[in-house]
Amino acid sequence: MGWNIAPFIRRLTVTWMVAAATAALLLASAPVPAQDFITVASTTSTEQSGLFKHLLPEVKKATGIEVRVVAVGTGQALDMARRGDADVVLVHDRAAEEKFLAEGNGVKRYPVMYNDLVIVGPKSDPAGAKGKDVIAALKRIAGAQVPFASRGDNSGTDAAEKRYWKAAHIEPKGSWYRETGSGMGATLNTASGMNAYALTDRGTWLSFKNRGDLVILVQGDRRLFNQYGVMLVNPAKHPQVKKELGQKFIDYLLSPAGQAAIASYKIGGDELFFPNAGSGA
Amino acid sequence: MEDLSASFILALRLIAGGDEELREIVALSLEVSLASTLFACIVGLPAGAFVAIRPFIGRRAVIVTLNALLGLPSVVVGLLVYLLLSRAGPLGQLGILFTPQAIVIAQTILVLPMVIALARQFVDDAWHEYREQLMSLGVSLARAIATLLWDLRYSLLTVALAAFGRAASEVGAVMIVGGNIDGVTRVMTTAIALETTKGDLPLALGLGLILILVVLALNAAVFAVREWSLRRHG
Amino acid sequence: MAKPPIFPIDGRGLTVRFGRVTAISDIDLSIHGTRRLAILGANGAGKSVLLRTLHGLIQPTEGTVTWCGSPLRPPDQAMVFQRPVMLRRTALANVQYALDVHGVEGNEREMRTREALKRVGLTAIANRQARVLSFGEQQRLALARAWALRPRILYLDEPTSSLDPTAATEVERVIHEIQVAGTTIVVTTHVLGFARRIADEIVFLHKGRLLERTPVDRFFSNPQTPEAERFLKGELPWDGISRRSFGD
Numbered sequence: 001m002g003w004n005i006a007p008f009i010r011r012l013t014v015t016w017m018v019a020a021a022t023a024a025l026l027l028a029s030a031p032v033p034a035q036d037f038i039t040v041a042s043t044t045s046t047e048q049s050g051l052f053k054h055l056l057p058e059v060k061k062a063t064g065i066e067v068r069v070v071a072v073g074t075g076q077a078l079d080m081a082r083r084g085d086a087d088v089v090l091v092h093d094r095a096a097e098e099k100f101l102a103e104g105n106g107v108k109r110y111p112v113m114y115n116d117l118v119i120v121g122p123k124s125d126p127a128g129a130k131g132k133d134v135i136a137a138l139k140r141i142a143g144a145q146v147p148f149a150s151r152g153d154n155s156g157t158d159a160a161e162k163r164y165w166k167a168a169h170i171e172p173k174g175s176w177y178r179e180t181g182s183g184m185g186a187t188l189n190t191a192s193g194m195n196a197y198a199l200t201d202r203g204t205w206l207s208f209k210n211r212g213d214l215v216i217l218v219q220g221d222r223r224l225f226n227q228y229g230v231m232l233v234n235p236a237k238h239p240q241v242k243k244e245l246g247q248k249f250i251d252y253l254l255s256p257a258g259q260a261a262i263a264s265y266k267i268g269g270d271e272l273f274f275p276n277a278g279s280g281a
Numbered sequence: 282m283e284d285l286s287a288s289f290i291l292a293l294r295l296i297a298g299g300d301e302e303l304r305e306i307v308a309l310s311l312e313v314s315l316a317s318t319l320f321a322c323i324v325g326l327p328a329g330a331f332v333a334i335r336p337f338i339g340r341r342a343v344i345v346t347l348n349a350l351l352g353l354p355s356v357v358v359g360l361l362v363y364l365l366l367s368r369a370g371p372l373g374q375l376g377i378l379f380t381p382q383a384i385v386i387a388q389t390i391l392v393l394p395m396v397i398a399l400a401r402q403f404v405d406d407a408w409h410e411y412r413e414q415l416m417s418l419g420v421s422l423a424r425a426i427a428t429l430l431w432d433l434r435y436s437l438l439t440v441a442l443a444a445f446g447r448a449a450s451e452v453g454a455v456m457i458v459g460g461n462i463d464g465v466t467r468v469m470t471t472a473i474a475l476e477t478t479k480g481d482l483p484l485a486l487g488l489g490l491i492l493i494l495v496v497l498a499l500n501a502a503v504f505a506v507r508e509w510s511l512r513r514h515g
Numbered sequence: 516m517a518k519p520p521i522f523p524i525d526g527r528g529l530t531v532r533f534g535r536v537t538a539i540s541d542i543d544l545s546i547h548g549t550r551r552l553a554i555l556g557a558n559g560a561g562k563s564v565l566l567r568t569l570h571g572l573i574q575p576t577e578g579t580v581t582w583c584g585s586p587l588r589p590p591d592q593a594m595v596f597q598r599p600v601m602l603r604r605t606a607l608a609n610v611q612y613a614l615d616v617h618g619v620e621g622n623e624r625e626m627r628t629r630e631a632l633k634r635v636g637l638t639a640i641a642n643r644q645a646r647v648l649s650f651g652e653q654q655r656l657a658l659a660r661a662w663a664l665r666p667r668i669l670y671l672d673e674p675t676s677s678l679d680p681t682a683a684t685e686v687e688r689v690i691h692e693i694q695v696a697g698t699t700i701v702v703t704t705h706v707l708g709f710a711r712r713i714a715d716e717i718v719f720l721h722k723g724r725l726l727e728r729t730p731v732d733r734f735f736s737n738p739q740t741p742e743a744e745r746f747l748k749g750e751l752p753w754d755g756i757s758r759r760s761f762g763d
Contacts (some may be wrong), residue, residue: 039379044478047475048475048478048479052463053463056463068379068460068462068465069462069463070379070460070461070462071460071461072460082369083367083368083369083370084367084368084369084373085367085368085369085378085379182478183478184478185477185478185479185480186477186478188480189477189478189480192480204479207479207480208479208480209479209480209481209482210480210481210482211480238368240368240376
């Protein structure tokens, strides 16, 4: 039978129906409603190591909390927290974290775990960097002026790298020193493509599949240990921070169960992260 | 070349295996891209028709601005939407940063200028043919817009398709406002970006091939519809 | 439902210019109901422009058009163009559309649609896509669309000029029926036979000016102006004033 309303109205109705249907679809597809999740700002290297894929299901089982990790550079992670867009911060740059606390943006810093950094480079090791001494290695690389890929993105790894150069009294400059301005994986891609040296965390390296001719050349130096700290974003400054859930998450990480979960993450039998909560590191 | 064939095989295996995580990512990508295309069309098609049909002061300036907006860098859109939706920003109370809704907003803003500009073009061309007859019938402006949009529906389908393609291929803005959260805001493009930076190139390529397949399929469907319509309507 | 009166339609001092080209110049023309007017003239004489100005589609550069003294364009007018413009829907739907625009709904709309299609002999193809119909069929459909509206005045711009003789005869028949039903007809044409058959008054334009307005028989047997004479003899096919031909 024919419509009694003008086709114009009919078409408008159809349009709105389709729009409503889609909106409903979108709402339905949205993840489980707002309550039991927290937003954790962390770093790309941590995400790319695969730790979260292993750890977060354990967190959910133990606490019922859905953890949403937004992985960006350390600088951006802390900035996110400053803006109140995250509930918890988990990064590995103690100086920046202390500053964050001093600004009043965080409640308290707890050491959680550490992983270590390594220097990778071409198997042939043209600069003769191989060994246990990171500062000596960097001096040799700068001296030989062989290609070195740096992150240059204000991340924790990048901050560490700059500290090492400073300790070596070298200001890396020249066409051999390439700042990619990107995450760990992208930088390793560049290094692999250029057959260059690079400073990377072990975790990302172990998961990295595009190694080309690169191998680990420098490791074990105490200065290469990379300490992770976790902080609850200050609810006094940002009232919408989920402080109970956030604290619960932190408590779990620091608990024996959480620490064990961290230690159980392995790639090819190798442990990536070494839990050290309560160590005052 | 080895990487390419390895990734092709991987892609086929992924599709055939119906891997759940993959399905989630593909489904989310389609949802957000379709939603933003739809919203952009709902607003943009009538807007484009309006600019085409109704002379008004400053119309030429609007057209120039529209064409300029076509070249707007998408990361800028992402940044602006991020600042808007951040807790520290004006719409922070909505709490939709790092959700699919935020992605839809960013993508809609991104493709809207394209939809308006293209709709304007099509309607402008058709208006020369329809204007006198519709004015003779005494059709109102709103009705004229609706009539033209409906009559041009098959051409406008290609506009929608172009918008979808643009939305579905966006990475930067989606990364910024969505956060690429595993299981929540990870779409095909951001997943590809992640796998690439992880150095898992075959997987990234595999995902990329699937994305291309999706867009191709959609294109083919629209093409078929247009062919059918041409034969039927003339 | 009181409708605003439409007659007399008064065009005073109508001048239409497009840029530097003057299409019509200082034309005075009044139309009263139940007249059948044919506007004749060579190509470019301004017939189409005059028609559109009277219908209200074109705003005159100078001069006014009033309907029973009012400058407000009343409804219940329709126009059929040289090239029919159909929407991408069925023939039936195209007629329904026109009625919709005029606020006719439901059963009355269905009734008038079917009646109009029957009058023009298009009932058999009512459900075909309008744009795949032949030119002649589309022109008849345009007439059906106009007829369904039951306009008080119907303007037609060269309605038979592009048609083959069979189609032209059909269209003429329909126009005649519309006129018999009470609609005032104003038509432009260069087909003299058609003008002679359909009109009771001729308006002759030359180079944008109105030169003659005479009853049809007198115009053809005894034109008053030399230009009209030359026109009837076939010596003035192309005016060269304006190459704009609306509907082209």
